[in-house]
Amino acid sequence: MEEKYFTPEEKKEMLALSRQLLAHTREIQERDDFKRIRHIISDGIKQNHYRRDRYGINPTIHNLNTAMLLCDKISPDRNMIIAILLFNLCKTEFIPTEELVKEWGDDIAKLIRGLLKVSTLYSKQAAVESDNFRKLLLTFAEDIRVIIIMIVDRLALMRTINHHPNEKMVHDVAYESNYLYAPLAHRLGLYAIKSELEDLSLKYTNRKTYTDIAHKLNETKVKRDQYIAEFIKPIREKLDATGLKYEIKGRTKSIYSIWNKLKKQKNDIDHIYDLFAIRIIIDTTTEKEKSDCWLAYSVITDMYQPNPSRMKDWLSIPKSNGYESLHITVYGPGDRWVEVQIRTKRMDLIAEKGLAAHWKYKGIKSEGDLDTWMNNVRDILEAAETGPMELMKNMKMDIYDKEVFVFTPKGDLYKLPLGASLLDFAFHIHSKLGMTCTGGKVNGKNQKLNYKLKSGDTVEILTSTAQAPKLDWLAFVVTSKARNKIRQTVHEMNNRSATLGKELLERRFKNRKIELNESSLMKVIKKLGYKTVTDFYDAIADESLDINNVITEYEGLDKKIPDAAEIRSAEEFQLMTAADDDSTSSDVLVIGDDIKGINYRLSKCCNPIYGDDVFGFISAEGVIKIHRHDCPNATNIREKYPYRLITTRWSGKLGQQFGATLRIVGNDDLGIVTSITSIINKERDTSLRSISIDSNDGIFQGFLVVGVNDTVALNNLIKKLKTVKGVKDVQRSK
Template sequence: MDIQPFFTEEEKKQFFSKYKQLLRHLYSFLKKEDLGKMKELMKRVVALDCYGRDKNGINGLLRNIDTALIATVEIGLKRTSVIALLLYRPVMKKIITLDEVKETFDADVTLIISRLLKTSDLYARNTAVDSENFHKLLFSFAEDVRVILIMIADRLCLMRLGKHLKNDEDRKRLATEVSYLYAPLAHRLGLYTIKSELEDLSLKYTDRKQYDFIKRKLNETKRSRDAYIAEFIAPIKSKLEDAGLRFDIKGRTKSIHSINNKLKKQNIPFEDIYDLFAIRIILDTPYEKERSDCWQVYSIITDMYQPNPKRMKDWISIPKTNGYESLHITVMGPQSKWVEVQIRTRRMDEIAERGLAAHWKYKGGKAESGLDEFLNTVRAALETKENNPLDLMQDFKMDLYKDEIYVFTPTGELIKLAKGATVLDFAFAIHTKLGSKCVSAKVNGKNVPIKYVLNNGDTVSVITAPAQSPKRDWLNIVVTSKARVKIKQALREETAKAVDFAKEMLQRRFKNRKIEMEEPILMRYIKKKGFKTVTDFYVEIAEERLDPNQVIDEYLEQLRRETETNEHTEVRSAEEYITTTEAEEIATNKDVLVIDKNLTGIEYKLAKCCNPIYGDEVFGFVSTQGIKIHRMDCPNAQEMFSRFGYRIIQAKWSGKGDNGYIVTLRVTGRDDISIVTNITSVIGKETGISLRSLNIDSVDGIFQGTFTVMVRDTTALNMLTKKINAVKGVKTVERLNS
């Protein structure tokens, strides 16, 4: 790539270093021919001085590479977005045509570039944030969230280069634009790290004196702050280690911008701010244990330090709409100081750091779920005293979303709904309580029922009644997932109340008749009656379709029959099963894996975190201990792909899986030794499968067993699982990761 003419020696070093870094992060997402095609195009572009220096002397190609790195490493955009970002300027300058891009790469790259072209006025000059043109340009970004993310990356890159801007007015205008719009956009899309940096840099360029004052104060108090953090963390760390948790724990100083806001809002001196930092605990825990482990940490901390219940924020039970999950608590630490503690898992932390993009690493970059939040943010950002938001929204081209409609609240707030949405969908979109109490509405001043289908531009005012509550037939009225989820949730809550009432009534009837109710017998009675769940049984009682007295009579008959049977056959607990299976040596694995498309004979190890077997969909991960093979559904796969994508290599099985692989199955069922005997018999009869070990526990009439078996491949495993499931008394069979 002949780029020397417009690079200094230092810039040349920077470019190649950053170019290699970009390739490392994109390598696993690029097509084989992408690099060659890109190199040829860039030669042409550079030769025609498309990336020449701007008026501030900033090298255009370096700035583009920096923006691409932000988009990839810090935001999480991949191949399509980055290629579009690198080629956007040449297309804008008509050095390359959109047709050429489409022919060289694909239609999706062309689509993003064409959408970026709509922003050319915004990129070409610092458009005033209060101009009508700016609003119209901004709305055009709503076609594709990737365009907004690229724009945020570009603004962050320019802010980092702020010291190179020769005109102070240009710097302040950029900082104002970022503070007003891009930082809130980054916040709404969950890019909290980027949002904080944008805010800090904005303060630096708009109020350098205040920025330097806070920075100096933070430096002055750093030693005492670090000592306090160490004192606070030490006992927590010890307790968490005793609990067997894997974690990272650190103190994190809050952003200069947020500290400045506290100084202004509370009107207090710097020394009086108590929460200059937050403690963050990041757990390494499987997805299925995330909530329980986070709450366990919460319990440990609040046992040690007095919590402030008013400052507790639970975004684990109900995450924020942009995907943010974390548990925030404020506790009274040593020296009677309040300290904020943030508890989250590694997965949650990645979403908190990289926002919306962390949700669609495997979806090619399209995040339709994020469009709702983006458009709401646009509305909020443009809602100023000088502008009527309703007028602004009417200028927006509604045909950009052919499958969606926009309606308005009486105050002019824009609400996005799916096409075909009803008044009831609208009410739930505003607030769950409003939806639950909705009886009708006024649409454009006219009274309509809850099933009325809304149209683009309708203004809707919801009418409620205190006695109203969700009905099951509402599920046939609504079309949005939010409304359906909330209605089902309300119905479940109503069902739970009915079940509790029915349980209490049945227990009272048993007591009145001086009969002691035995739960296992009742469960068998419920199953014999044909109820799929215990809840269904109690709902029948609550809705008076089943007489409690009849239930008790039939229960007594069941008890009598079982007592007679037990006099002849004693039921023994599954825990009494004694295995006679001898431990076997693990067979040496000689199956051939094709690594990285067509390489064979390469040394590898099967990862213990997911225990892949022949037939599983797998991938290779280049670790410090060599290549490790993981299942595609490995609990650690998401983190490896997102954080270490450049280490991922393709892998697939070939040959035959006849040497045997260790698999652990968790089986639950009725607590009866005969069931376990039947399971071991099934395993023993299967050709090529052997039982290596088993462990049985039982509680409340249910046994849970782990059966470790040697199988040759996934076909044999699936057949075995099916046969164990068919054993009478077995409830569930599940393959464990390790």
């Protein structure tokens, strides 16, 4: 089976890599490690569990190359190498988890679990352009060694795919390597890997440019080295004369860096200022740092003409990230511009490892705690004498354990605090989305507003124009943006609602020709159990408090309630029947753009019924209230809140009764109430809900609330009531 599995070239390469790996790991491997691994892989190949990937890449060769790169570029580590070699067999479940732990131990099992977890990210197809994707990798990886394996594995893949026939795959892998893996390598201090990933990425995505720059550098290498030596020689002589302790480094930029310069400066390679750079590092005390750097500056500029526009003084005022250095560009021999960086050993250490963290200087964003943590990791990588990987086994990647990362359906990625709800996510994307959010779909399943997000969730937000923020939302949102916006909006809505409620009350008092006294009103507010005037007016605006009840309480403050036996006329006659709920979810009304089934309320200020010209108004609580076009409050609503109006029409579906209020005036007569109720009771599909009648000097006036199907039935009822003896006028009350 293995004879068919390997091509002759692959078998030759496999044997060579096995010998090299054996030699590199002789001191760290345990007895029979490689014999056992070879046996397992052989069985996996025979049972088709160690098969090539969809691009034809042989996993055995690839994993051996990855293991060798780990040894060469970082440090040999037994557990990491075994995890690399066995990962594919665990992914296909050829090696069960229980057997993995039993045969190879918890640490190797932990590494492979991390690799398996990270591999699931790619099923999400998230855009690697998202800077959060790097953080999500760190969150899922749990172990820094997993990230290191991924980086080395990617370099092995990049070396393998040169001239691969699948050009799209090569391009995609190269692009991802440049955006994701190179910065990760940089943060870990794996500079050689970072530069090679960037160069190979350019090579595969823009081969002509890469080849042109490479040829140009090869052609000029000898001349460039000679030029650097010529440039440095007089500087050394002058610096030696000053007594400064220093070292000078000359370096050529990577092909990728040169390409970036070419793009930014829109120039050719012969005119790039810093195709190579000279770095002068001075060994001095903290007190003399600036003066010694300026002394070196003086020596260099005495010999070579500086370009003032290219000078960058980060000695006098360091960068906000702590970077300190003096950059100058001088006109050197042969009419060429050369960049010179002057700094002390302390400054160089900070630029490489400390506050500045070299990746910030290069424009790669930093995330606070990650900088410190990554610097510690880099120190271990560079300074540990007893095997850096051994020291990292217990270093957990919990730098983002206080955050969650979630996807949109399109694959965009967002970061939120741990414990964030679905509503937090809606506000995070846009405030308007949060204020109209009614819930969402998480991984395809409907979830409520208070659903707590988990890393890796795919979230789709659902909204409704009828939705509005509520104070109880504060119980489950955790982000400051959401909390502040909810408080602000609710406060504004309450103020608007209270203003509207006050206007409604004042208008009703005026219509009833009742003088409004603030002192008496405060007594009513207190009697009704409201703590503040704002709460009272809010209740009127949202119709949880009936204005008619307020008027009754107000008028009853100075009146003695008569005994029932003393009632001889229509005066104070009260009949109350259970009213139908004025909220409905039926399809009697069509609201907005032909949307049916939305909950609404028929406003009590005008009591619209079927057949009335109506409009919808989104109240402060987000409930749609239906008003008649000739409602007493309509003009005020249209002027102050035009953005909260919504078109509404009757759908044609009958069968529901509506409450309508009639104002009736007539001569006081004991039989008047009986006559009125008799007519109403005889009407088909009409019901009497309540009567409230007052009598004064033989004249009565009162209000009837009747249940009718539509305006036609109501108009017929009005005509019949007007025929009752003693009734002077019947009108529909607004």
